[in-house]
Amino acid sequence: MSTPTTPAKAPYPVEAWVVREPELDLDRLAITESVFALSNGHIGLRGNLDEGDPHGLPGSYLSSYYESRPLPYAESAYGNPEDGQTVVNVTDGKLFRVLVDDEPFDVRYGELERHERVLDLRAGTLHREVEWVTPAGQRVRIRSTRLVSFTHRSIVAIRHEVEAVDQPLRVIVQSELVANETVPVADDDPRVAAAMESPLESEEHFGDTTRAHLVHITKGSRQRMASAMDHHVHGPDGTEVSTEAHADWARTTVGCRLEPGESLVITKYVSYGWSSQRTVPALRDQVAAALTSAAQEGWDSMLEAQRAYLDAFWETADVVVEGDDEVQQAVRFALFHVLQAGARAERRAIAAKGLTGPGYDGHAFWDTEMFVLPVLSYVHPDAASDALLWRYSTLDLARERAQQLGLAGAAFAWRTIRGQECSAYWPAGTAAFHVNADVVDALVRYVHATGDEAFERDVATEVLVEVARLWMSLGHHDRHGAFRIQGVTGPDEYSALADDNVYTNLMAQRSLRAAAVVAQRHREVATRLAVTDDEIAAWETAADLVLVAFNDELGVHEQATGFSDLAPWDFERHHDYPLLLSEPYGELYRRQVVKQADLVLALHWRGDAFTPVEKARAFAYYEPITVRDSSLSACTQAVVAAEVGHLELAHEYLAEAALMDLRNLAHNTKDGLHIASLAGTWLGLVAGFGGLRDHDGRLTFAPALPHGITRLSFSLLWRGSRLTVSAEPARTTYAVADGDEPVTLGHAGQQVTIAPGEPVTLANRHVEPLTPVPTQPPGREPYRR
């Protein structure tokens, strides 16, 4: 094996299955805390140093556990949400403080002779190795391994080891639970979550020998949580253990004397439980039971289970990228974090940052449905199902919101933790009604991919009907009959309250048609929802007549009606990216400047509505005005660039999406990872170079590799079968690896059926680009490695 090398700009060496930080960089601490975050979708821990100090941003999060805060408006308006929901940094259970003789272990003092952290994408652990010499000259080795269990969803397990190296040492290790840690104040960037001071109110605390628990409740939202810890200590004779507990902290203290070569090893189990309904005794018992279960399983067994869970995941999810080792590493890092965000979320929201940081207040957006679920539906459908069931659980809130807005059907929240709309700037919140089509699209995709008819009947149909009703009340037929949806905000948040946004309209069209199909297929559900034949007919008519803005003169689709009439953006004078931090929304809205793929996003997800020429022309038109001030853009540009034949440009965009967090390209990885962009890495590879499309449940591919990639292999679960696709520059091999059923798919326009055990190899079709390679706004060329 070759020695791993670190690219010039990369803080982590390129390795296939790990992300390694060879030495500690204190200036990047907040960033690496996000990169090294562990989560199972239920509990999330930032990669804070075991000893707590120094830190960038301490963070321990519980899925959907939130505090409420009033949303202030200097000028109130009807329909503005009054209460926000913000993710809470809960009781910190990952703390181990070490005293070596009289010196507290702190990397900022003494000599840090070695410091390595390794995120192991197959083991599911964060491992740390430290060799430290105290200011007084004592040398210790400290090792820790941390996991958030995929198999015991309420358990965090940490093994912590202190070894004396060359002289005897007195060592005290304090393992803690700490509530209401001081969190650094957020800056002015609107994308950073509001800091909240001491959100937790103590309700109970207990500590005894090796264990302790704390019970707290949020001051505003009245969400109760319990955290508990227990310890298994292996030290030399004379090792002493004691535990004390207070309202906001509990501490287990282990003291011993180590001879050179001797170690103190502590295995700590931390469990969390939370509820808006369960009582203090119930939660206290819940966390205690979880600890007992974890202790019975034991550390080694838990490590094995973690690896086994991941082995199963990688069996389907892994993408092999030959020829581009950086992307190879990045896509595995990406898929690992996508899994961590959703694996055990279990009917709670998958947030934009997962459980890796407080960015965006911990809210979930349309990112989940349009970026994360298209991946999970094919590689880990159970997690996709859970996320969709979470949306479904908010349907009544969405109905209420629609009613409040004077609309029919259901209007899902633009940003939320629990389902209530929390967006305080409605032109880029409530007005972004496309989220409803996105939810429908994700439901339909999941049903097509899994063939889960019960889910379609029991879950999807109701949502589709209510969203169809929303479109009918939002839009109208104009005097020429065209169905128009006006005054809405599409994906491009630099163009708000637009008319006939093409992405929105085409996604609404799909949503209306899908509703008509399921309402007729599941008559009993439709009848319960009082759907009439006339209503279904109206949906079909609206879908057929939906306006798709096209400029005949320019021969290109308009992002929205009139878009191409807007003034150009003066990139020479205004190019501090992201523009939103130095330009008023009004100026952005008034001009042809696009924050993120919008019409181009429609080219991807509603590619069935465009001809190849239209796609090529549209991509060429929007490319020079798209600034990618959102991390949701690069992956889509990669997908569409690949489709229209600009494979090298696609490769650059793909790398940007893939390296968003590993290279901190958006400069805010510190606030949490960009889960959608990480998922977009898979999309860029599989939908971009693999050409995956799934319009109306027809699985099609059109593999085309850029020069730098010599092989691309991936798998999809399709109605119980595992389809593997292995693309080389000239040909692609399809095989059904698991499952009895053949899979019918399209390859470069040709329909083929792949039988289990009978791989088929087909020649790729070369797409000649119809336009020259487009340029980007000054300073916004894709990330160049």
Place this chain on the structure above:
Amino acid sequence: MSTPTTPAKAPYPVEAWVVREPELDLDRLAITESVFALSNGHIGLRGNLDEGDPHGLPGSYLSSYYESRPLPYAESAYGNPEDGQTVVNVTDGKLFRVLVDDEPFDVRYGELERHERVLDLRAGTLHREVEWVTPAGQRVRIRSTRLVSFTHRSIVAIRHEVEAVDQPLRVIVQSELVANETVPVADDDPRVAAAMESPLESEEHFGDTTRAHLVHITKGSRQRMASAMDHHVHGPDGTEVSTEAHADWARTTVGCRLEPGESLVITKYVSYGWSSQRTVPALRDQVAAALTSAAQEGWDSMLEAQRAYLDAFWETADVVVEGDDEVQQAVRFALFHVLQAGARAERRAIAAKGLTGPGYDGHAFWDTEMFVLPVLSYVHPDAASDALLWRYSTLDLARERAQQLGLAGAAFAWRTIRGQECSAYWPAGTAAFHVNADVVDALVRYVHATGDEAFERDVATEVLVEVARLWMSLGHHDRHGAFRIQGVTGPDEYSALADDNVYTNLMAQRSLRAAAVVAQRHREVATRLAVTDDEIAAWETAADLVLVAFNDELGVHEQATGFSDLAPWDFERHHDYPLLLSEPYGELYRRQVVKQADLVLALHWRGDAFTPVEKARAFAYYEPITVRDSSLSACTQAVVAAEVGHLELAHEYLAEAALMDLRNLAHNTKDGLHIASLAGTWLGLVAGFGGLRDHDGRLTFAPALPHGITRLSFSLLWRGSRLTVSAEPARTTYAVADGDEPVTLGHAGQQVTIAPGEPVTLANRHVEPLTPVPTQPPGREPYRR
């Protein structure tokens, strides 16, 4: 003379020159406090009862004296103003509390046998007569007369009299200054000013014998103010007077024993001074000097001067409306309050509510330039000049704001007290760039009306140049050459961020053309501002090519591009007016529902850009969708209805504008009067039934009276001459009353020159309406008497 009669819905009898409240209605106290407010534009006092309690809303205001407060945003955005400015209820100097034997005079106790308040529009006073029997049976008469002096701008004078009626009484009168009165909390209506608790911090207090003063400074904005009072007491022998002062209050106590028929008469002078720069001693001396000056003048002389000032005003301003006594009274009430708002404002802003209440935070809007100044320019041009000089004084702030927004030139504040933008909801604030054209229009009108060339050179030119530059940076020539201004909000706040709003575009056109003219006429100013010939040519080209949205298919102008394609508003389901309190902005924006005259406002002020047929068709189109949720609408609808021949409808709209506050038609007169609608009464009569237009400085009339008005007479000052116009149903007489210069004007399309002393009578032209009388949205028919 006939006995005044009170119309069924009217709380005040119809009288020519007074507004009388025959008996006290405690439920309407806050409303009558606004109606009976006194002001000289410098100081304003709500019509609170002398004894303070009960009150609706205590209010004493000083022109442009404000407190700052942070404007909160749940989601911050670049360019949002951070600080708001709010009018302050300052030290109350109008208080007289009375103790009759042991009983405090309070209208809620004992027997109120008579209570009358009279606002005298010629005397400029509020007079009150009370006969009250204490719970113990003592009868007193209390009379007060209050004025805010037009001639001594920092003086309030009050005469207060207590008379024993049928038995001897011990009487104590306490005359006070009270700072930081408790103000009732504002409700949720966004139009109501934010309440501020105790904004004033004491700096100095002093009291001695008959006089006292208090000096305070606002806690946030650091605006200093001094208030002082002095008393002249006439009572029976043995009357005792003493004064004490404390941080937040000062009290002069007068005690005496009155025999039946005997009175205690106190004349109180109150003076105010305020500054953001002057010191405590300077302000202390300033208010003391003002008191000395007032005392030297004396009560009777001050009353006379007040009447003389008003006589001079009415000489020009009075409008005689024969046949409609209610409107006759209302237009005088209206003009009185317009005068009060602006008379002595002297280079400070004229607020939307004048100084009559805390509504809209005491801010000035475009109301001033487009509704108030068109009246003042013709009837009291000095006040118009002062108001324009205030705007001019904010030009540097407007330049800064434009720069902050990334725009050229100057962008005046949408709402402000001192010039800084205070609008916290930018789609209906900063985006309403038409305010800049409105400022220009008012400047140009003033210059045309007065012929004040120095003002044009020294003031107007600089503003016109900077506003022209703003338009050039806001708009652009599209690929067909049309000059387009996109993403702006016109007057209709139910349609924000629209493209090519016709009102905005046509007013910008006028603004660009006027800038080109003055920049060429005043070369030295233009040179100083670095205006080039190319720049002027660009303004002219943009003006010539400005897009005026017209729908060929419907044959009607679009309020903005695409407006007629929007969905209709469902008035059957949604008709709780004002709609903004129960409908989200998004729904309003998305549909064809108009808050207030917008295209119809363009028909008035840019009538030169439309043919008669276009006007008729446009009025007919917009009338059924205009809900008049703004008080700025009815007067404009009156003007245009009259022009297109719907004279009876015009009469109804006129009455609505005229009676807005006398009948509390908007249900918020309690927060202050609608100064723009009051000014609109004059516009409705003079521009509506008189047909006054002044496009490009050409004075034209087209009188046409509705059935109910048998004669309409009014005067205008035109370049130093006073032109009187007396319209009857069939003919109109024009005369030049004062001045040596003949006046050239248009009458019904015919140009005539009126020489001084040579009245000309011309036949009116009957306009046959081209459309049937249009209808209004359900529930929004004009106010029917």
